[in-house]
Amino acid sequence: MMIEPANISSSSSFNINPKIVEERMGPYNIRVINEQVVKPNPRDTLRFNVTVTLRQFSIYDWRLRLIRTSTLLETSTSISFQSLFEDNQDFLRSVLSNPECFLYFIPRSFDQISRNIVSVVQRALEVQGSPSSAESADFECEVFPLTLDIFVDMLEEVDEETLALIEEESIQQEVAMIPASNEAIHSLQAFTDPLFLKTEKCNICMDEFYAEEGNEDDVKLLSSSSMPCGHVFHHQCIVKWLQTSHTCPLCRYPMPSVHD
Numbered sequence: 001m002m003i004e005p006a007n008i009s010s011s012s013s014f015n016i017n018p019k020i021v022e023e024r025m026g027p028y029n030i031r032v033i034n035e036q037v038v039k040p041n042p043r044d045t046l047r048f049n050v051t052v053t054l055r056q057f058s059i060y061d062w063r064l065r066l067i068r069t070s071t072l073l074e075t076s077t078s079i080s081f082q083s084l085f086e087d088n089q090d091f092l093r094s095v096l097s098n099p100e101c102f103l104y105f106i107p108r109s110f111d112q113i114s115r116n117i118v119s120v121v122q123r124a125l126e127v128q129g130s131p132s133s134a135e136s137a138d139f140e141c142e143v144f145p146l147t148l149d150i151f152v153d154m155l156e157e158v159d160e161e162t163l164a165l166i167e168e169e170s171i172q173q174e175v176a177m178i179p180a181s182n183e184a185i186h187s188l189q190a191f192t193d194p195l196f197l198k199t200e201k202c203n204i205c206m207d208e209f210y211a212e213e214g215n216e217d218d219v220k221l222l223s224s225s226s227m228p229c230g231h232v233f234h235h236q237c238i239v240k241w242l243q244t245s246h247t248c249p250l251c252r253y254p255m256p257s258v259h260d
Contacts, residue, residue, distance in 0.1 A: 021124040023115050026109070032117070033147035034124040040144045042082040046121070048093050048148045050075050054104060056156045067156065072101050078143070084118060089118065095148075099243065104152045121146065180246035184255040185239055188225040191232045197224060204237040204249055229253035 022031045040046065052073040058065050072228045077095055084091065096102060105113075124146070191197070197209035202224075209232075211220050223235040231250045233241070241249055246257040 019124060021120045023116050023120045024090040025113060027152060028105075028109075028113060029151040029153065030113070030120050031147075031149040032120045032124040033149075035145065039125055039127060040081045040142065042080075043141050044080050044081045044143065045143045046084060047076060047078045047083055047143050047145050048095070048146055049079060049145065050150070051099055052150045052152065055153045057150050057153060058156055059150075072104065076183045081144075082109070084121065090114075104154075117148065119172070147228070160237070177244065178246050178257045179244055179258055180242035181258050181260065184257075185242050188227070188235070188238065190235075191224045191226040192220075192221075196232065197221065199233070202234045202237055203231070204233050204241055207234070209234070227253060228255070 019034045022029060024030075027041065050073065051071060054070045054072050055066060056068050056070075058067045072103040073096065075095065079091065091171065092105075092110050131213065134246050201208050208224055209224055211222055224232055225238050227248050229248050229251050231248055232255075233249070238249075242255060246255045247253065248255075
């Protein structure tokens with residue numbers, strides 16, 4: 001069952017800013033991002049970086065909640081500025097080359113969605129009417145990059161237990177992505193037990209704690225550090241990790257964070 005999210009208007013298009021334009025058609029939301037300041041000429045080529053994303057919503061406690069997103073397609077395609085306006089019937093079909101995408105599109109709506117894309121592109125480029133090649137006969141052809149995001153919104157029935165697990169995972173991820181404090185990182189203890197380091201690997205990069213130098217008999221002990229929980233990693237690996245997350249990669253032991 002496809003739905004229209006309650007927080008997005010379906011009756012009109014809206015311009016988030018002069019270079020980002022969105023438009024909704026039923027369960028489909030189209031967004032075009034134009035990062036160029038200069039307007040293209042009819043003979044110029046538009047290179048679309050396309051992403052098709054499935055957004056799954058659930059109604060919980062009388063509210064519409066986004067429970068997960070998944071990327072259906074990432075691709076790029078090019079078309080002349082003039083051709084996009086004059087011959088766009090098959091534009092969307094050429095974009096959706098992945099058969100899995102067709103499962104989420106109604107065939108009879110392809111032409112209308114293609115026309116909507118043209119409309120959004122037209123407003124993102126701040127042009128009016130169909131371009132004429134005669135207007136740009138003296139200009140060199142250029143390539144203009146555009147971002148085309150197509151969101152497909154669906155309603156999924158989720159029980160309270162599953163939704164609670166999704167929310168818990170989301171909260172845990174948000175908590176984990178808080179960096180450790182500089183003091184906590186500097187407090188890491190050097191680890192030099194040769195027996196452990198010869199038999200184990202760093203669980204962040206999965207490389208050994210000893211590195212070969214020149215030949216098999218010439219090895220170097222890489223700098224290693226121990227967390228308070230006892231887990232050992234390459235020093236550079238754990239420092240880089242803690243600069244993003246204050247929890248141990250293996251057991252989620254929390255180090256003092258930048259928020260403490």
